[in-house]
Amino acid sequence: MxxxxxxxxxxxxxxxLNWLKDPEAHFPCGDTAELGVCAGLIQQKTGASASTVSAHLAVLQRAGFLQATRRGQWIYYRRDEARIRAFAEDLHHTL
Amino acid sequence: MxxxxxxxxxxxxxxxLNWLKDPEAHFPCGDTAELGVCAGLIQQKTGASASTVSAHLAVLQRAGFLQATRRGQWIYYRRDEARIRAFAEDLHHTL
DNA sequence: TCGCTATTTCGCTAATTAACGAAACATACC
DNA sequence: GGTATGTTTCGTTAATTAGCGAAATAGCGA
Incomplete structure (x- = not known):
């Protein structure tokens, strides 16, 4: 927790996390098939450096909120909706 | 958020926060009337220093999770259930 | 293998957080 | 006012987080 x-x-x-809720809307010129959004697009949209965004994505992944899939030199990130929902409900019950 | x-x-x-969910159960030898639990009892139960606990209580208060009431030289803390519930629901919707 | 692109890791700096003991402040009593 | 207790604030140290640029790694195509 x-x-x-x-x-x-x-x-x-x-x-x-909010952008990845609706990838097609927030990343219109990206191939956001079921694999998610590639790190580079996320990096560009944040305006931060690639290394910073990589670290952010790693934090979100370690927390269980994101899942990553490598396809060649690209890494795609998508939300793990089940984990996110479970956390929100767990928190609701804990508080 | x-x-x-x-x-x-x-x-x-x-x-x-969890202790203050059920003050009578967690602070049996304390006067936990509707004012809540006094800081000294909370401090003792945490096992940390008074200054550390004071800082923790301040963080929780600033976040809106706790409310404080001074009675003479004692300060009693209690949960702000409405704010806690609102936060949990807001988070649920945001994620 | 080399050159290129995508991404992560590393090294560094700066800011924030966590914990403590001491000092300061707040309240009460004699 | 002096003394005592409860609590917060201050000053300090240590750990963690945030952000960057450079270096390293991963994958691809020629």
């Missing part, structure tokens, strides 16, 4: 709360304690990471 | 998530990103603070 603490890792998840820490993952959500950052504006950029909240934004990324 | 970020302040709230940060407030929850600490084991001791989570514990305090």
């Amino acid at each position: 603490i890792d998840e709360c820490k993952a959500l304690s950052n504006e950029t990471r909240l934004r990324i | 970020i302040d709230e998530c940060k407030a929850l990103s600490n084991e001791t603070r989570l514990r305090i």
